[in-house]
Amino acid sequence: MSVSCRVLVLISGNGSNLQAIIDGCDDNLQAEVIGVISNKPDAYGLIRAHQSEIDTSCVIAHKGETRVEYDARLKVAIDRYQPDLIVLAGFMRILSDEFVQGFEGKMINIHPSLLPKYTGLHTHQRAIDAKDEEHGVSVHFVTPELDSGPVILQAKVPVYEEDTADTLALRVHEQEHAIYPLVVKWYSQNRLAMTNGKAVLDGVELDAAGYAID
Ligand code: GAR
Numbered sequence: 001m002s003v004s005c006r007v008l009v010l011i012s013g014n015g016s017n018l019q020a021i022i023d024g025c026d027d028n029l030q031a032e033v034i035g036v037i038s039n040k041p042d043a044y045g046l047i048r049a050h051q052s053e054i055d056t057s058c059v060i061a062h063k064g065e066t067r068v069e070y071d072a073r074l075k076v077a078i079d080r081y082q083p084d085l086i087v088l089a090g091f092m093r094i095l096s097d098e099f100v101q102g103f104e105g106k107m108i109n110i111h112p113s114l115l116p117k118y119t120g121l122h123t124h125q126r127a128i129d130a131k132d133e134e135h136g137v138s139v140h141f142v143t144p145e146l147d148s149g150p151v152i153l154q155a156k157v158p159v160y161e162e163d164t165a166d167t168l169a170l171r172v173h174e175q176e177h178a179i180y181p182l183v184v185k186w187y188s189q190n191r192l193a194m195t196n197g198k199a200v201l202d203g204v205e206l207d208a209a210g211y212a213i214d
């Protein structure tokens with residue numbers, strides 16, 4: 001059976017979302033992780049990829065290299081895989097506008113907050129400091145502005161008084177592993193697209209919080 005959606009995953013670290021997507025693709029014959037690119041040579045996600053016999057590449061930043069120069073090399077590495085979908089799964093680099101525009105509508109990211117809240121780093125601690133009662137995770141299409149592309153799906157978790165950034169992160173991670181493979185599946189089934197800057201699922205434009213399941 002030919003695979004319809006070639007999924008390329010970009011990581012920087014542990015790769016637990018990569019693992020969830022690999023496992024999800026095993027159950028979803030319409031998608032396959034055909035490669036993993038890391039900007040860190042010691043990312044544990046590379047070991048996960050090897051264990052699943054998935055091809056890997058490292059694109060490590062050179063000293064003094066500009067963002068645009070790095071992104072040009074990253075683009076060459078990506079194009080080698082001819083992916084249908086590029087999945088940022090804890091890929092901790094800011095990407096240049098030109099790079100992002102080149103992959104518009106076919107690159108998604110997972111961010112550990114209920115966007116538009118808490119773009120950037122330290123999202124769990126920021127939710128605790130703000131005494132938020134709920135926190136969560138968002139999957140969104142990548143657009144040039146950091147963590148600001150149209151949201152596809154969010155999952156919420158409660159924040160408890162005794163939470164630390166670590167306990168909250170664990171709760172959020174559990175949700176990440178449930179929703180990211182689902183979004184990859186939607187994309188591979190041609191149900192999901194970015195049209196006129198909006199996320200569209202099954203022909204319906206999603207609102208700012210993405211697809212809502214009650
Ligand atoms: C995840 O929590 C993901 O939401 C976050 O990095 C972690 C990667 O974990 N991404 C960002 O913060 C992007 N702004 P993983 O390597 O175990 O998948």
